[in-house]
Amino acid sequence: MQVDEPVRLPRLSRAAVCGGTHGNELSGVYLVREMLKPENRKEDGGPASLLMLLSNPRAVQQCTRYVDTDLNRCFTHLFIGKSQKGAPYEIFRARELNNLLGPKGSRAAVDLICDLHNTTANMGLCFIAYSDCDWVCLHIFRHLQKQMPDTPMRFIHFDVSTKESYSLDSIGKHGFAMEIGPQPHGCIKSNIYTAMREGVQHMRDWVSCFNSGESNKCYFLLMENINSFKTSKCFLSQDRDFCLLRPGEPLFQTFSGETVKYQGAEALYAFFINECAYYKKGIALSLARKRRVSVPSIRCVYFLQIYLYLSIDVKLHEYSGYD
Numbered sequence: 001m002q003v004d005e006p007v008r009l010p011r012l013s014r015a016a017v018c019g020g021t022h023g024n025e026l027s028g029v030y031l032v033r034e035m036l037k038p039e040n041r042k043e044d045g046g047p048a049s050l051l052m053l054l055s056n057p058r059a060v061q062q063c064t065r066y067v068d069t070d071l072n073r074c075f076t077h078l079f080i081g082k083s084q085k086g087a088p089y090e091i092f093r094a095r096e097l098n099n100l101l102g103p104k105g106s107r108a109a110v111d112l113i114c115d116l117h118n119t120t121a122n123m124g125l126c127f128i129a130y131s132d133c134d135w136v137c138l139h140i141f142r143h144l145q146k147q148m149p150d151t152p153m154r155f156i157h158f159d160v161s162t163k164e165s166y167s168l169d170s171i172g173k174h175g176f177a178m179e180i181g182p183q184p185h186g187c188i189k190s191n192i193y194t195a196m197r198e199g200v201q202h203m204r205d206w207v208s209c210f211n212s213g214e215s216n217k218c219y220f221l222l223m224e225n226i227n228s229f230k231t232s233k234c235f236l237s238q239d240r241d242f243c244l245l246r247p248g249e250p251l252f253q254t255f256s257g258e259t260v261k262y263q264g265a266e267a268l269y270a271f272f273i274n275e276c277a278y279y280k281k282g283i284a285l286s287l288a289r290k291r292r293v294s295v296p297s298i299r300c301v302y303f304l305q306i307y308l309y310l311s312i313d314v315k316l317h318e319y320s321g322y323d
């Protein structure tokens with residue numbers, strides 16, 4: 001393949017927008033409810049099929065993160081495989097969602113999943129994805145960056161190459177979480193809701209554009225998740241997400257008033273600072289390294305896809321990139 005030759009990818013025929021995977025993250029809950037209203041179900045030439053759903057209706061009803069266990073950790077083959085009697089509600093629900101949107105890793109899975117989340121951390125709008133070479137997700141992100149220049153935006157790569165991905169968006173052929181904050185859980189803020197609504201609309205616009213033609217090559221900076229910083233005794237100043245944290249700089253203040261400094265060897269970017277939902281796990285923040293990525297132009301091969309589908313099954317498998 002020549003350097004500038006577009007990467008050919010199948011049409012995005014079926015997409016899903018999911019809210020309420022965590023039932024107290026209300027921007028996605030309200031946005032999905034709004035999009036489901038008949039007057040808002042417009043045909044805009046986007047994905048041929050756009051499914052919108054509330055992932056964890058019981059948790060939404062109770063306005064809590066989850067009922068029995070965190071749904072967004074349940075999408076491994078172990079949990080979505082064979083049914084277990086007396087399993088927690090979220091494992092039962094994960095199996096239902098896998099039947100609806102998947103099966104995970106199969107050709108029948110939806111082409112794209114956008115899973116909507118909120119964080120109490122001051123993170124702006126983030127894409128969180130397992131892959132740093134899923135060109136569809138990277139192009140969608142770049143499109144949102146261009147369309148929403150006043151919204152702070154980062155792409156965070158969680159490298160889980162040594163273990164299986166476990167979140168809802170991993171069911172789709174392409175998928176990412178759209179995480180927006182700061183917003184307290186159980187509350188809704190107009191600026192955060194509006195950013196999410198605009199982000200989802202721009203994603204739909206990009207899909208329409210991709211399905212009908214070509215998108216351009218792009219470059220941007222990606223945050224590579226390194227690790228999480230655990231603490232149980234200290235608290236820290238809020239709102240400095242994605243500021244560079246240098247060795248020796250103040251990080252926490254203990255309850256007795258002492259300052260605790262960052263002792264890492266390398267300057268890194270902190271995020272998910274003081275995320276309310278992570279208190280249970282004792283996670284104070286996550287750390288990332290900034291990396292520049294070059295994303296090739298991509299081209300939709302709708303007709304080619306149909307031809308291959310009918311004749312050379314194995315080729316389609318290659319294009320989809322999934323086993």
Ligand SMILES: [Zn+2]
Nearest residue numbers: 022025117118
């Ligand atoms: Zn969430």
